[in-house]
Amino acid sequence: MNIYLDNAATTAIDSEVLNAMMPYLYRYYGNPSSNHSLGRKVHEAIETSRKTIADILNVFPEEIFFTSGATEANNWAITSSLDAYRIKHIITSPIEHKSILETYTEHFYKNKIKLSFVNLDKKGNVNLGHLTKLLSENPRSLVSLMHVNNEIGNITNLEEVSEIAKTYRAVVHSDTVQSLGKIQLNLGTNGVDFAVGSAHKIHGPKGIGFLFARKRTTLNTLLHGGGQERGYRGGTENVASIVGFAKALEIADQNIEKNKKHLAFLKERLIGSLLKLGLDDFEFNGESDSLTNSLPNILNARFPSLPDNKLLLNILDEQGIQVSSGSACLNLSKGGSHVISSLYPKSDGENVRFSFSKYNSLFEIDTTARAIARAFRSEKRKIVVNELSYVHA
Structure with a gap:
């Protein structure tokens, strides 16, 4: 995939x-x-x-x-x-x-x-x-x-x-x-x-x-x-x-109007799916969750940190889902996102940018949302198990 x-x-x-x-x-x-x-x-x-x-x-x-x-x-x-x-x-x-x-x-x-x-x-x-x-x-x-x-x-x-x-x-x-x-x-x-x-x-x-x-x-x-x-x-x-x-x-x-409608549909779908996860310390960055104040193909979200310094970006990549932590140019410089740090200097967690094209489908958006849900459910279970093990010991 x-x-x-x-x-x-x-x-x-x-x-x-x-x-x-x-x-x-x-x-x-x-x-x-x-x-x-x-x-x-x-x-x-x-x-x-x-x-x-x-x-x-x-x-x-x-x-x-x-x-x-x-x-x-x-x-x-x-x-x-x-x-x-x-x-x-x-x-x-x-x-x-x-x-x-x-x-x-x-x-x-x-x-x-x-x-x-x-x-x-x-x-x-x-x-x-x-x-x-x-x-x-x-x-x-x-x-x-x-x-x-x-x-x-x-x-x-x-x-x-x-x-x-x-x-x-x-x-x-x-x-x-x-x-x-x-x-x-x-x-x-x-x-x-x-x-x-x-x-x-x-x-x-x-x-x-x-x-x-x-x-x-x-x-x-x-x-x-x-x-x-x-x-x-x-x-x-x-x-x-x-x-x-x-x-x-x-x-x-x-095809500008046709593409805008398609991209906005995908964006709205992913916004709804991410909100349903009910994650603590989760929010969208900038105006990216707005269908009027931002480009229809860009959605940027801040996720809570995963245990053991794991990155959601890498977990998704292992499953064949390519997303970004920011501008591609920043990856070459090994720096974090200057955009996010300027707007949210005290924020924790991991920032992920999803950006869509005319070739993306609703199935891909839903598959991505499910992969994110699994990542956080899996890590949550591990935390609970570790805490129970500690109490038992």
Whole structure:
């Protein structure tokens, strides 16, 4: 049995996406910068893909720049903003993705950029009043707030953030990786200056992302050595993956309401099943148990600790059920979740993120719930037996 519930980390590639990519891996292999028929055909595929993505997001094709992924795009947007606009103050939150927080920390120490963290409520929502105060004291700042948090699923209203920011001539950057293809994302009207996306979160290939940079913004050259991406990012393009990205977003956009309904159904089912367990010291993190304030495919819960330092994550993994303790990037750094520790600094127990996709079924959700119930019933019995043995002795 294999039940994959870590889709916020990455997703299985869609067969339609793979089929769209295959011709550009073995038949149309020309260099898109070459001035012959095969090169021109490949170049046309890139520009068609760029237009497809731009149309879905309601922006101009020339505002979309392909990158190796969202981490690169976040770094590019941040560095460009600080350099081009000579910004000396950054406003962000403590629960942003590491590609944002670590980049800001680097600028804070090396370039002496002032860094402020906007207040969050106990559920992890941005305090817009505090954001306004920070901007009034530090106009012409860079505001960087993600659209959907990758661990707790909280949705930030980018329109409200942008409206406040523009009052103080601030530049707005948002990590839109988790919201792309899952909820409506209109970059043409939501007011952000920079946004990023990644294909592998929406059943596309790994290693391809984009940076959206609004026409009015100034963008630094990221990679020198070629005229690719209109001279801003040199290097031969990852053609097959670009085609795959466009196809993945097209499929997601066409099925967005259908998928939202399916994912919300799975999420509601798991919420109900976990609550029925009646576990002590159990609760949901952030807004993740809300069907309106969080992404439908993310549920993050804090479970009571199991005896002998056992982890529920490992118990489930042994049964072929893959879940997460947080962002996949955190697993590489061997650290705990900075999102959970920021919101619940004194909490005990084990935090587990379940994240669903269109490929998950009700059977898989119910099977996961039963596996969790067995884990806690089993450990509870062991505790009772041990206590009885001790009394008898």
